[in-house]
Amino acid sequence: MFRRTAMAGAFALAASLGLPAQAQAQTEIQFWHGLTQPLGGMLEQIAADFNASQSQYRIQATFRGSYPETMVAAIAAFRAGQAPGIVQMFEVGTGTMMAAGRAIKPVHELLAETNTRIDFQDYLPGVRGYYSLQDGRMMSMPFNSSTAVVFYNKDAFRRANLNPDAFPETWEGVEAAARALKGAGHACPMTTAWPTWLMVEQFSAIHNIPLASQGNGMGGLNAELRINNPLMTRHMNNLVAWQREGLFRYGGRDGAGDALFPNGECAMIFASSGLRARIQREAQFQWGVGMLPVYQGTTPINSIIGGASFWVMNRGPNAPRSQAELQGIAAFFAHLARPEVAAKWHTDTGFLPVTRTAYERVRASGFYNEPRNAGADVPIQQMLRGGGQMTENSMGIRLGGFVEIRTIIQEEMERAFQGQQTGEQALNNAVQRGNVVLRNFERQNRGG
Amino acid sequence: MRKKVIFKGIALPWLLLLPQLVITGVFFFWPAGQAIYGSFLREDAFGLSRDFVGLENFRDVLADPNYLAAGWNTVVFSSSVAIGALGVALFLAVQADKAIRGADAYKTLLIWPYAVAPAVAAVLWLFMFHPQIGLFGRALNGIGIRWDYQVNGNQAMLLVILAAAWKQVSYNFIFFLAGLQSIPRAVLEAAAIDGARPFRRFWTIIFPLLAPTSFFLLVVNIVYAFFDTFGTIHALTKGGPGQATSTLIYKVYVDGVQNLNFGASAAQSVILMAIVIGLTAVQFRFVERKVHY
Numbered sequence: 001m002f003r004r005t006a007m008a009g010a011f012a013l014a015a016s017l018g019l020p021a022q023a024q025a026q027t028e029i030q031f032w033h034g035l036t037q038p039l040g041g042m043l044e045q046i047a048a049d050f051n052a053s054q055s056q057y058r059i060q061a062t063f064r065g066s067y068p069e070t071m072v073a074a075i076a077a078f079r080a081g082q083a084p085g086i087v088q089m090f091e092v093g094t095g096t097m098m099a100a101g102r103a104i105k106p107v108h109e110l111l112a113e114t115n116t117r118i119d120f121q122d123y124l125p126g127v128r129g130y131y132s133l134q135d136g137r138m139m140s141m142p143f144n145s146s147t148a149v150v151f152y153n154k155d156a157f158r159r160a161n162l163n164p165d166a167f168p169e170t171w172e173g174v175e176a177a178a179r180a181l182k183g184a185g186h187a188c189p190m191t192t193a194w195p196t197w198l199m200v201e202q203f204s205a206i207h208n209i210p211l212a213s214q215g216n217g218m219g220g221l222n223a224e225l226r227i228n229n230p231l232m233t234r235h236m237n238n239l240v241a242w243q244r245e246g247l248f249r250y251g252g253r254d255g256a257g258d259a260l261f262p263n264g265e266c267a268m269i270f271a272s273s274g275l276r277a278r279i280q281r282e283a284q285f286q287w288g289v290g291m292l293p294v295y296q297g298t299t300p301i302n303s304i305i306g307g308a309s310f311w312v313m314n315r316g317p318n319a320p321r322s323q324a325e326l327q328g329i330a331a332f333f334a335h336l337a338r339p340e341v342a343a344k345w346h347t348d349t350g351f352l353p354v355t356r357t358a359y360e361r362v363r364a365s366g367f368y369n370e371p372r373n374a375g376a377d378v379p380i381q382q383m384l385r386g387g388g389q390m391t392e393n394s395m396g397i398r399l400g401g402f403v404e405i406r407t408i409i410q411e412e413m414e415r416a417f418q419g420q421q422t423g424e425q426a427l428n429n430a431v432q433r434g435n436v437v438l439r440n441f442e443r444q445n446r447g448g
Numbered sequence: 449m450r451k452k453v454i455f456k457g458i459a460l461p462w463l464l465l466l467p468q469l470v471i472t473g474v475f476f477f478w479p480a481g482q483a484i485y486g487s488f489l490r491e492d493a494f495g496l497s498r499d500f501v502g503l504e505n506f507r508d509v510l511a512d513p514n515y516l517a518a519g520w521n522t523v524v525f526s527s528s529v530a531i532g533a534l535g536v537a538l539f540l541a542v543q544a545d546k547a548i549r550g551a552d553a554y555k556t557l558l559i560w561p562y563a564v565a566p567a568v569a570a571v572l573w574l575f576m577f578h579p580q581i582g583l584f585g586r587a588l589n590g591i592g593i594r595w596d597y598q599v600n601g602n603q604a605m606l607l608v609i610l611a612a613a614w615k616q617v618s619y620n621f622i623f624f625l626a627g628l629q630s631i632p633r634a635v636l637e638a639a640a641i642d643g644a645r646p647f648r649r650f651w652t653i654i655f656p657l658l659a660p661t662s663f664f665l666l667v668v669n670i671v672y673a674f675f676d677t678f679g680t681i682h683a684l685t686k687g688g689p690g691q692a693t694s695t696l697i698y699k700v701y702v703d704g705v706q707n708l709n710f711g712a713s714a715a716q717s718v719i720l721m722a723i724v725i726g727l728t729a730v731q732f733r734f735v736e737r738k739v740h741y
Contacts (some may be wrong), residue, residue, distance in 0.1 A: 060479075068706060072705055072706075072708070075494060075708065078494055078495075079494065079495045096493060096708070100492075100493070100494050100496075101492040101494070102496065103496065103593045161461065194626055245486070250598060250599050251598070253686060253688060256598070259580065260580060263581075265580055317494075317495065317496060326515040334572045337574050365501075382693050401707060401708075401709075403706060403707060404706070404707040405710075407702075408706075409704070410688070411688060411689075411690050411691055412690075414599060414688055414689035414690045415689070416599075417689070418600065418601060418689060418690065420690070437707075440490075440709065443499070444489065444490060444491060444492040444493075444497070445492045446497075
């Protein structure tokens with residue numbers, strides 16, 4: 001506080017001497033993000049608003065390509081001693097960043113050293129848990145978070161004599177619905193985007209079964225994959241059987257499946273809640289939003305998040321941040337945590353409101369009652385399913401080399417869908433190959 | 449006898465060679481040396497800890513069944529691309545070399561695809577053959593052929609071969625056409641007067657005289673298929689489904705850039721470098737002997 005007053009005094013003095021105040025040492029902070037338009041522009045606008053609200057710090061937000069490209073660019077820059085102050089990192093990169101040692105400045109240290117307070121208790125548990133240590137200390141600043149839901153074509157449901165106003169709560173119900181849709185002549189009853197995230201990661205979380213040992217990797221680098229368990233095996237075998245029967249269609253890796261729903265091709269899609277905006281823009285039919293189904297006999301708990309968070313990076317292996325830079329970054333993070341900023345981001349983009357206050361604020365404004373926003377709060381309710389009491393299976397996933405593991409799981413699924421192996425073999429192979437990645441990562445980072 | 453001009457002194461020739469040596473050193477020997485050095489290390493993504501592990505990276509890579517599968521994919525892919533691109537280009541060049549109306553227009557059109565970047569070419573093919581949004585992809589499914597390269601490995605391989613070969617046809621076409629035009633008309637006319645039919649004229653006169661061009665193009669096409677097709681594969685299939693279209697060069701990218709596993713990636717680059725050096729040496733030693741200049 002004293003520092004700030006002193007700075008303000010210095011500014012006043014400079015101004016009274018007729019010096020241009022802007023030429024005073026304004027601390028510039030590089031901020032690399034991986035959001036394409038229009039989202040990228042909205043994010044840059046938040047940085048611009050922050051810059052306009054004060055004159056000490058300037059956040060220079062620049063687009064650095066997709067999430068993986070941004071990650072690689074930031075790592076290369078760090079090795080060259082040119083890393084940005086803040087970098088946006090997708091959730092699968094979290095394990096890699098956590099193990100990055102002195103490459104990063106944990107957010108809890110940043111806030112303590114700069115005397116900044118952000119109330120992380122107000123953040124949705126699923127968001128907070130993904131980016132914190134097991135003892136609750138935050139490692140990165142949560143920002144754009146999504147979760148996974150199901151979108152379904154109400155017109156197609158009507159044609160198949162299904163209830164268009166209630167999506168089945170169980171996989172048994174979904175299977176029956178898919179069969180009815182196929183019977184009614186629908187060529188593609190259901191598909192999925194982000195196959196690993198939806199059918200393995202989210203599936204494990206809401207069924208409260210472990211994806212990996214050590215609390216999904218939160219407890220240490222010696223975690224091992226656990227996805228070849230009976231329930232996961234049952235689901236994978238079902239997917240393969242459904243694909244053969246024509247109830248399920250594999251739509252490709254990552255977000256490739258997204259395109260199959262808005263054009264009416266597939267009647268149900270398991271996808272990121274962020275797909276909503278595109279469906280709203282493109283779909284020529286009535287559609288609804290449902291929560292992810294579970295197998296009968298399971299009480300679903302909260303789903304996990306996707307999206308990205310902001311990491312504070314040191315400039316290079318031997319170049320920590322200056323105090324002024326840390327102050328600026330902390331001030332920017334405090335700006336992001338403000339309810340009005342979080343609420344606006346949620347209503348503008350369809351990402352989750354990351355804090356409860358922001359959610360309450362949006363709900364009080366009547367936003368969810370407008371017909372065009374129907375179902376926009378389903379993702380949030382699903383995040384809070386199970387009373388907001390997360391287990392170590394639903395807190396998040398923290399595996400090193402997770403980008404590679406996701407690809408491995410997708411590859412093994414594809415081999416199963418081609419008929420080269422059963423769903424069970426796919427999971428066993430994925431566990432075996434994924435564990436090699438985990439062991440390599442553990443070896444590479446034990447010094448970290 | 450060829451007349452030789454010899455420089456007096458040492459300084460001038462070295463000075464004249466210097467730019468080329470510097471470029472070769474900076475853009476070839478230095479990165480190649482870095483790759484060899486990196487292949488003996490195991491380090492984390494941020495370069496904060498590094499261990500010297502000797503040949504362990506090579507052992508791991510060569511013991512990985514997926515790597516060996518990628519090697520086989522590369523053989524299938526590269527030979528198909530080279531043979532396909534050379535065959536089609538030769539056919540088109542021979543046709544365009546005939547006295548036909550509007551030959552110049554054909555030639556120009558045939559050269560155009562070379563100006564298209566590999567990734568863009570791949571996207572064009574994607575728009576044609578995507579099972580749901582592609583024109584031909586939909587048509588194939590419409591007539592009852594189950595076309596979906598996202599789950600069918602053979603179809604995926606076929607598609608990347610077509611896209612990669614298509615782009616190289618133009619390049620080969622230019623060289624074949626130039627080669628054809630340099631064949632003396634008198635020889636062909638003499639053969640025709642002696643009663644040789646077009647097919648025979650092609651095999652006994654044109655093809656042998658084209659041999660130097662063909663040999664050069666074979667080397668270039670193999671190198672293209674090995675190294676420059678990364679963009680095509682990345683945009684079309686990302687190496688999938690499974691790892692059905694993952695070639696050696698694509699695995700280098702995936703392991704190095706995407707998976708941040710630098711040691712394994714460097715080891716693969718070194719292996720790839722050795723393969724291409726060996727392949728080129730074999731070509732020059734054995735194939736070139738059969739070529740008459």
